[in-house]
Amino acid sequence: MRKSIATVSLSGPLAGKLTAIAEAGFDGVEIFENDLLSSPLAPEEIRRRAADLGLSIELFQPFRDFEAVPPGILAANLRRAEHKFALMERLGASRLLVCSSVSPDTVADDALAAEHLRLLADRAAAHGIRIAYEALAWGRHVDDFEHAWRIVEMADHPYLGTCLDSFHILSRGSDPRGIEEIPAEKIFFLQLADAPPLTMDVLQWSRHYRCFPGQGGFDLAGLVGHVLRTGYAGPLSLEVFNDVFRQADAGRTARDAMRSLIALEESVAQSPAGAAELTRPPRPVVPTGFAFAELATPDTGRLSGLLTTLGFTRTGGHPTKPVELWAQDGARILLNTGSAQSAAGPALSAIGLETPDPAGAVERAESLLAPVLPRSRAPHEAPLDAVAAPDGTELFFCRTARPDHPSWTDDFTGVPGDLAEAAGITHIDHVALTQPWHYFDEASLFYRSVLGLRPDESLELADPYGLLRSRAVATTDGTVRMALNVAYVGAHPGAPDTPWQHVALGSRDIVATARRLNAAGDLLLAIPDNYYDDLEARHDLGVERHRTLRELGLLYDRDPYGEFLHLYTRTTGRVFFEVVQRIGGYRGYGAGNAPIRLAVQHAPPAVSARS
Ligand SMILES: O=C(O)c1ccc(O)c(O)c1
Numbered sequence: 001m002r003k004s005i006a007t008v009s010l011s012g013p014l015a016g017k018l019t020a021i022a023e024a025g026f027d028g029v030e031i032f033e034n035d036l037l038s039s040p041l042a043p044e045e046i047r048r049r050a051a052d053l054g055l056s057i058e059l060f061q062p063f064r065d066f067e068a069v070p071p072g073i074l075a076a077n078l079r080r081a082e083h084k085f086a087l088m089e090r091l092g093a094s095r096l097l098v099c100s101s102v103s104p105d106t107v108a109d110d111a112l113a114a115e116h117l118r119l120l121a122d123r124a125a126a127h128g129i130r131i132a133y134e135a136l137a138w139g140r141h142v143d144d145f146e147h148a149w150r151i152v153e154m155a156d157h158p159y160l161g162t163c164l165d166s167f168h169i170l171s172r173g174s175d176p177r178g179i180e181e182i183p184a185e186k187i188f189f190l191q192l193a194d195a196p197p198l199t200m201d202v203l204q205w206s207r208h209y210r211c212f213p214g215q216g217g218f219d220l221a222g223l224v225g226h227v228l229r230t231g232y233a234g235p236l237s238l239e240v241f242n243d244v245f246r247q248a249d250a251g252r253t254a255r256d257a258m259r260s261l262i263a264l265e266e267s268v269a270q271s272p273a274g275a276a277e278l279t280r281p282p283r284p285v286v287p288t289g290f291a292f293a294e295l296a297t298p299d300t301g302r303l304s305g306l307l308t309t310l311g312f313t314r315t316g317g318h319p320t321k322p323v324e325l326w327a328q329d330g331a332r333i334l335l336n337t338g339s340a341q342s343a344a345g346p347a348l349s350a351i352g353l354e355t356p357d358p359a360g361a362v363e364r365a366e367s368l369l370a371p372v373l374p375r376s377r378a379p380h381e382a383p384l385d386a387v388a389a390p391d392g393t394e395l396f397f398c399r400t401a402r403p404d405h406p407s408w409t410d411d412f413t414g415v416p417g418d419l420a421e422a423a424g425i426t427h428i429d430h431v432a433l434t435q436p437w438h439y440f441d442e443a444s445l446f447y448r449s450v451l452g453l454r455p456d457e458s459l460e461l462a463d464p465y466g467l468l469r470s471r472a473v474a475t476t477d478g479t480v481r482m483a484l485n486v487a488y489v490g491a492h493p494g495a496p497d498t499p500w501q502h503v504a505l506g507s508r509d510i511v512a513t514a515r516r517l518n519a520a521g522d523l524l525l526a527i528p529d530n531y532y533d534d535l536e537a538r539h540d541l542g543v544e545r546h547r548t549l550r551e552l553g554l555l556y557d558r559d560p561y562g563e564f565l566h567l568y569t570r571t572t573g574r575v576f577f578e579v580v581q582r583i584g585g586y587r588g589y590g591a592g593n594a595p596i597r598l599a600v601q602h603a604p605p606a607v608s609a610r611s
């Protein structure tokens with residue numbers, strides 16, 4: 001279907017927005033009046049730019065507070081409309097969005113509203129312009145789509161139809177099945193926006209928190225399905241008012257927007273309403289585990305000691321690159337001293353994902369506008385298919401030690417180090433990646449659409465100097481889990497200027513792992529006694545178990561599916577390790593303990609009383 005976006009969804013001046021929209025592959029735009037008013041470009045120039053960029057101007061909007069008013073105001077409103085019709089002719093736009101009035105002048109009289117809209121449509125028709133009437137969720141008398149449609153039906157004018165906006169419909173909890181009662185030729189336009197589930201005033205919710213489909217909590221695919229079942233064949237147009245997108249890079253937001261529409265069309269195509277003209281990208285190739293986590297580091301010294309204590313052995317080096325492979329059972333860590341990020345490290349720079357089909361995974365990613373990374377490799381090295389995640393982390397698609405595919409591990413032929421005594425670590429349980437705050441929604445949509453991971457709910461965790469927003473994405477079976485974190489970095493001098501990332505290692509016996517780490521010296525975060533006092537109040541785990549947790553600095557959580565024990569190492573550069581043990585089917589990440597961890601990590605260094 002044709003894809004369009006409202007200029008209000010992006011940051012910057014109008015000309016830049018048009019370029020970003022075209023580059024992301026959209027077919028058309030809704031010109032938001034304020035963008036035009038503040039632009040130095042004449043309407044004719046905007047028209048020409050859009051045409052040169054291959055964009056159709058689908059809609060001009062909004063025209064406010066028009067209908068069901070006393071005669072004097074009606075005359076002024078019609079005069080205002082004539083000016084806008086003239087402007088639209090210069091712009092080459094033939095569809096005007098009229099949103100339901102919020103003015104105290106408007107009266108609750110559907111017949112009058114219909115009469116006025118008929119009059120407006122008649123005037124518009126003389127310019128070849130069609131009127132799309134939309135119910136704002138906070139309209140004074142008309143606030144739901146069925147009411148707006150009844151008025152349009154009553155007015156019965158060929159140049160008057162309705163505009164459906166998913167936000168106004170779903171934010172009020174209206175039943176979208178009613179859409180199927182509207183004839184397709186009377187649905188003049190369809191605007192799409194998602195939103196996170198929030199309990200707040202609907203106008204504030206709409207103006208500040210809308211997001212792209214798949215980033216919030218609404219069932220957009222269901223709604224679009226109802227619209228398509230009417231036979232609607234017009235564009236799918238994104239209209240997102242969002243404080244963060246307003247400040248982010250327009251080109252990037254436009255690609256995020258396009259990714260959301262491709263993924264939305266795909267979901268609709270899979271439903272019974274699926275229409276022939278919907279985009280069907282290659283199916284997601286869902287990863288089946290972690291192949292490795294790569295840490296970029298200025299030297300291996302700092303990390304090799306810690307890895308050895310954690311039970312890892314250096315199993316090889318790369319013949320042509322300064323990269324070491326450290327392994328323990330199914331957990332593999334690469335230390336890279338030659339990457340662009342190495343000097344500023346240690347930092348988590350790349351993740352290897354086990355996948356049934358590396359080439360298919362890259363095709364999928366490419367179809368959703370993920371940047372594919374060049375394969376800079378020597379001829380004898382295993383092919384590595386990789387894409388860049390929104391935060392710059394490289395994602396490699398791997399088949400480790402499978403007969404059907406060259407294994408990246410075969411490249412690591414160098415001299416292995418001394419065999420360390422294993423410490424019970426079996427695999428990488430999850431990784432926690434830090435997101436730039438203005439690309440947080442982009443990241444969750446990326447992992448959901450590109451890799452087929454499922455997002456959990458979004459959490460806000462207290463940090464002594466701010467808040468940590470966190471959202472996990474994972475496969476259904478939990479073999480791949482990622483925590484996406486964004487820290488609102490505070491102005492306090494104790495707050496870190498770059499938020500931390502971590503690799504969580506799964507242990508089959510975390511008590512044994514913890515004993516080893518404790519015996520090796522001061523490697524773990526010191527968890528306050530107050531935490532353990534509270535833990536005893538909340539859970540009765542038996543005297544012995546409580547004593548062990550306290551002694552070893554282990555944290556505890558449980559959910560309806562099982563228990564969770566975990567610990568944290570101190571931070572090296574930007575990274576630290578977590579060790580976790582899931583007992584039973586525990587699904588979480590110990591989020592309740594995160595504020596304790598953050599407080600300990602961010603505590604200012606203790607000042608000695610003597611000195
Ligand atoms: O917030 C508003 O006023 C507004 C304006 C035009 C729209 O199409 C809309 O959905 C909301």
Ligand SMILES: [Mg+2]
Pocket residue numbers: 134165191239
């Ligand atoms: Mg709208």
